[in-house]
Amino acid sequence: MLIVLVLIALLAPVISPYPPTKIDLNAILSPPSYQHLLGTTEIGQDVLSLIIWGSRISLLVGFLATAVAMVVGTLFGIFAGYIGGIVDEVLMRTTDFFLVIPAVVLAIVVAAVLGNTLLNVVLIIGLLSWPATARVVRSATLVYKQMPFVEASKGAGGSTLHVLREHILPNVMPLVYANTALTIANAIFTQSALVFLGVGDVSDISWGQTLHFAYSSGAITAGDYWYALPPGIMIVLSVLAFALTGYALDEILNPRLRGGSLFGSS
Amino acid sequence: MALLEIKGLKVGFKTQAGLVHAVDEIDLSLVQGEIVGLAGESGSGKSTLGYSIMKILPRNALVQGSINFDGIELLTLTQSKLEEIRGKRIAMVFQGSMNSLNPLMRVEEQVAEPMILHQQANEKQAVVEARNLLELVGVDKEKGRHYPHELSGGLKQRVAIAMALSTHPALLIADEPTTALDVMTQAQIMRLLGRIRDEFKITILMISHDLALLSETCDRLILMYAGKIAEIGSRDQIVRNPRHPYTQGLLGSIPSVRNIGRASSSIPGDPPDPLNPPAGCRFKPRCSFAKDVCSTFEKGPLYVEDGHYAACVLVGG
Amino acid sequence: MAKRIATSILTFFGTLVLTFILFRLLPGNPVTILFRNPQLTHAQIVLLAQQFGLDKPLWVQFLLFVENVFKGNWGISFFYRAPVTSVLFPDLLNSIILLLPATIIAILIGVGLGILSGWKRNSKTDVGILTSSLVLYAIPTFWLGILFIMLIVRVGGLPVAGMVSIQASSGPPLVYLESLARHILLPMTTLALVTLGQFTIIMRSSLLSELTEDYVTAAYAKGMSGSRLLRKHIVPNALLPTVSIIAISIGTIVAGAVLTETVFSWPGVGSLIYDSIGRRDYPVLQGAFLIVALFVIVANFVADLVYAYLDPRVKYS
Numbered sequence A: 001m002l003i004v005l006v007l008i009a010l011l012a013p014v015i016s017p018y019p020p021t022k023i024d025l026n027a028i029l030s031p032p033s034y035q036h037l038l039g040t041t042e043i044g045q046d047v048l049s050l051i052i053w054g055s056r057i058s059l060l061v062g063f064l065a066t067a068v069a070m071v072v073g074t075l076f077g078i079f080a081g082y083i084g085g086i087v088d089e090v091l092m093r094t095t096d097f098f099l100v101i102p103a104v105v106l107a108i109v110v111a112a113v114l115g116n117t118l119l120n121v122v123l124i125i126g127l128l129s130w131p132a133t134a135r136v137v138r139s140a141t142l143v144y145k146q147m148p149f150v151e152a153s154k155g156a157g158g159s160t161l162h163v164l165r166e167h168i169l170p171n172v173m174p175l176v177y178a179n180t181a182l183t184i185a186n187a188i189f190t191q192s193a194l195v196f197l198g199v200g201d202v203s204d205i206s207w208g209q210t211l212h213f214a215y216s217s218g219a220i221t222a223g224d225y226w227y228a229l230p231p232g233i234m235i236v237l238s239v240l241a242f243a244l245t246g247y248a249l250d251e252i253l254n255p256r257l258r259g260g261s262l263f264g265s266s
Numbered sequence B: 001m002a003l004l005e006i007k008g009l010k011v012g013f014k015t016q017a018g019l020v021h022a023v024d025e026i027d028l029s030l031v032q033g034e035i036v037g038l039a040g041e042s043g044s045g046k047s048t049l050g051y052s053i054m055k056i057l058p059r060n061a062l063v064q065g066s067i068n069f070d071g072i073e074l075l076t077l078t079q080s081k082l083e084e085i086r087g088k089r090i091a092m093v094f095q096g097s098m099n100s101l102n103p104l105m106r107v108e109e110q111v112a113e114p115m116i117l118h119q120q121a122n123e124k125q126a127v128v129e130a131r132n133l134l135e136l137v138g139v140d141k142e143k144g145r146h147y148p149h150e151l152s153g154g155l156k157q158r159v160a161i162a163m164a165l166s167t168h169p170a171l172l173i174a175d176e177p178t179t180a181l182d183v184m185t186q187a188q189i190m191r192l193l194g195r196i197r198d199e200f201k202i203t204i205l206m207i208s209h210d211l212a213l214l215s216e217t218c219d220r221l222i223l224m225y226a227g228k229i230a231e232i233g234s235r236d237q238i239v240r241n242p243r244h245p246y247t248q249g250l251l252g253s254i255p256s257v258r259n260i261g262r263a264s265s266s267i268p269g270d271p272p273d274p275l276n277p278p279a280g281c282r283f284k285p286r287c288s289f290a291k292d293v294c295s296t297f298e299k300g301p302l303y304v305e306d307g308h309y310a311a312c313v314l315v316g317g
Numbered sequence C: 001m002a003k004r005i006a007t008s009i010l011t012f013f014g015t016l017v018l019t020f021i022l023f024r025l026l027p028g029n030p031v032t033i034l035f036r037n038p039q040l041t042h043a044q045i046v047l048l049a050q051q052f053g054l055d056k057p058l059w060v061q062f063l064l065f066v067e068n069v070f071k072g073n074w075g076i077s078f079f080y081r082a083p084v085t086s087v088l089f090p091d092l093l094n095s096i097i098l099l100l101p102a103t104i105i106a107i108l109i110g111v112g113l114g115i116l117s118g119w120k121r122n123s124k125t126d127v128g129i130l131t132s133s134l135v136l137y138a139i140p141t142f143w144l145g146i147l148f149i150m151l152i153v154r155v156g157g158l159p160v161a162g163m164v165s166i167q168a169s170s171g172p173p174l175v176y177l178e179s180l181a182r183h184i185l186l187p188m189t190t191l192a193l194v195t196l197g198q199f200t201i202i203m204r205s206s207l208l209s210e211l212t213e214d215y216v217t218a219a220y221a222k223g224m225s226g227s228r229l230l231r232k233h234i235v236p237n238a239l240l241p242t243v244s245i246i247a248i249s250i251g252t253i254v255a256g257a258v259l260t261e262t263v264f265s266w267p268g269v270g271s272l273i274y275d276s277i278g279r280r281d282y283p284v285l286q287g288a289f290l291i292v293a294l295f296v297i298v299a300n301f302v303a304d305l306v307y308a309y310l311d312p313r314v315k316y317s
Helices: A002-010 A047-083 A085-100 A103-114 A118-128 A131-145 A148-155 A160-196 A207-216 A225-253 B046-054 B079-085 B107-118 B123-136 B141-145 B153-165 B183-200 B211-217 B235-240 B245-252 B292-296 C002-024 C030-034 C042-051 C058-071 C084-119 C124-138 C141-155 C173-211 C214-220 C226-248 C250-263 C269-279 C282-310
Strands: B002-015 B018-031 B035-039 B061-069 B090-093 B171-175 B203-208 B220-225 B228-234 B302-305 B308-310
Touching: A002 A047, A002 A225, A047 A085, A047 A118, A047 A131, A047 A160, A047 A207, A047 A225, A085 A131, A085 C002, A085 C282, A103 A118, A103 A160, A103 C002, A103 C250, A103 C269, A103 C282, A118 A160, A131 A160, A148 A160, A160 A207, A160 A225, A160 C141, A160 C250, A207 A225, A207 C141, A225 C124, A225 C141, B002 B046, B002 B203, B018 B046, B018 B061, B018 B203, B018 B228, B035 B046, B035 B183, B035 B211, B046 B061, B046 B090, B046 B171, B046 B203, B090 B153, B107 B123, B107 B141, B107 B153, B123 B141, B123 B153, B153 B171, B153 B183, B183 B203, B183 B211, B203 B211, B211 B220, B211 B235, B220 B235, B220 B245, B228 B235, B228 B245, B235 B245, C002 C058, C002 C282, C084 C124, C084 C173, C084 C226, C084 C250, C084 C269, C084 C282, C124 C173, C141 C173, C141 C250, C173 C226, C173 C250, C214 C226, C226 C250, C226 C282, C250 C269, C250 C282, C269 C282
Parallel strands: B035 B203, B035 B220, B090 B171, B171 B203
Antiparallel strands: B002 B018, B002 B061, B220 B228, B228 B308, B302 B308
């Protein structure tokens, strides 16, 4: 599923029936037909081509924002957990703060204030989605900090940075990976919401953008289902794909007691 | 007449790897008012045996044989009939009782709960009763208002015992009642169980890996190895005259004043794979007296003296 | 508790700092941006600059900003030409009218389905509930809203935008309420649906992890029925982690509300944010963000109180 999504994004120029910007003035808001399998928009763009091309921005923002979140989250978590004390307290208070603050609302406001370039959107989403990673990494770091091999390395005169890079980081990375998929799912979600509200970059083709125009052009209240259904379905599918991958990774990487418990209605 | 009569009990667990035989062809009977110790290493099936009497096994368990409690066959009983016996006439004290109390309920409410369930007691009466019981097991009445996290491990264990005793059961199964407690508290809890037996005329089946601890309190001892009974007898018979090499090994690893200075002879090796146990005597791979005939030894415990049986070819006959 | 209050205050202080920095990052003179009023004379600009201390060092500006926030002096809306607070508060009330019932419905149904799903785990019911929860979790709020609008446009019968019809807004209270009820149905359903999926998933996994706890086995051994075990022991414990997750997701719910309001043109803070972005009405945007953040912080605090009430291990002190 994930692979299919990525392939669609990569092969967009090949598989897309029309260039996404191509306007067919003879087919404005036309329902699905052989010429336009998923119909057309209010300015005659091919919806199928739009969602194929849209996958590029949606996935790209998802990946890039997640990369930002992973780096920030891992650094915060690892330093808070390893150094402890006042550093931990300050870093974790900051994390809690970002965890509590309504991220999407903040993103809307920030994007509105700072301008809505693609880079800004990536940075905003990235900088708002690291707290979960930071928490997970911190608790894992706390565990590994106590481990004999870390103590040994410290005893052998390893510097803090050396210990973190050589011993702690490799051990917490699997947890970070498990978190990646969920963060990507959230990033795709947030991006589409921002673009839908018009604070993302509405000139880049993405699923959120298609929905934005479907809504603002009045096609929805006119009941033009072919315009609004496909991009939404793509969002649901990709969020589900990433979220399920995340859960599966989590299950594999944090094995807990599975089944085998006593009760339940039989 | 026996209070509890177990015949040909087999318990297996269906797993992805295959059928795990936890308890294999066990015969056992308990009479009223005795304390019986059930000893064995972890994985020997001793806890499974205890749980199958209460019928609180995981859903992937397969049970065969017969468990007769006071004239009632437990294995074929309906769920609702079973709920009338479970917790009322047979009660259980669990391994690690610090975790066997609900963290969100006051301890007196938890002690009172079985009375409300089984004796139609109203809540007020039951809580008054519960406080008396708590006092009896050595917990201050005021502590009844407390939540589990406010009590020490030893006190929690006492609460768990009070909980089990609240409906005056005929049989009490205590699964590792003292693990995770310090040695002083262990001794107190064991003494408490002994006193309870005297006062309530109750039968206690005490399950533990600690043979030394069991041999201090119990009237009779049963040793289990790899799902089977290795040896059974009165305390004196087992301690003075152990006949199964496994028992001898376990007794040898008990530190006592007598064998200070001698190397304690814990048994080398590991218990067999429960998925496919070795044919014949399952202890053979670890036994220092093993012979060829052991591979074909399939009999149950053999007669040693009155009340004393051991499942070993070395026992004559 | 004192610590909780301190954390809440600290979080709000952090919000103030963030807001301050954010709106000072705007290119250009804050006065001309915050009061983008072409009719302002130069003298008025200087006066406003003095009033907001924009001629002073940054930290003094910040203190003045905080002071103004607490005095209720949140600036003047460029678009409405009215104090931000007077624009904001009627909309805040409208938002709460939508948000509160939707959240309560989502919690009740979500937690209920989670219990059902966890208790009947691996059954068809469980798979069905879990799958639909996951899909609901993955559906973007605004898209679900769009789907409903398209459906209703075809079927008819319900209004798809606004809060009350124009005729009803000046009609008698009963007519007003009836119109409100018809208008709120779709946005409330949308918001409740996208919110409840995650609660179901959390409650289910929390219930499953409680099932493996020892106290559950111990309680079951008291001889109670499955339903009583679930009601009295498992659910209260499983609710605890769910409550803390609900607290964390309040921010997400509010975000969902913003999107829902936009799609259904519900005259709340969310729609106001959306409109203000288009109008570049920064004072309103700043005020709206502050009020949303304050709302989330208070809601979190309430969730902490609920948690402390449910869990005796958390001290009130």
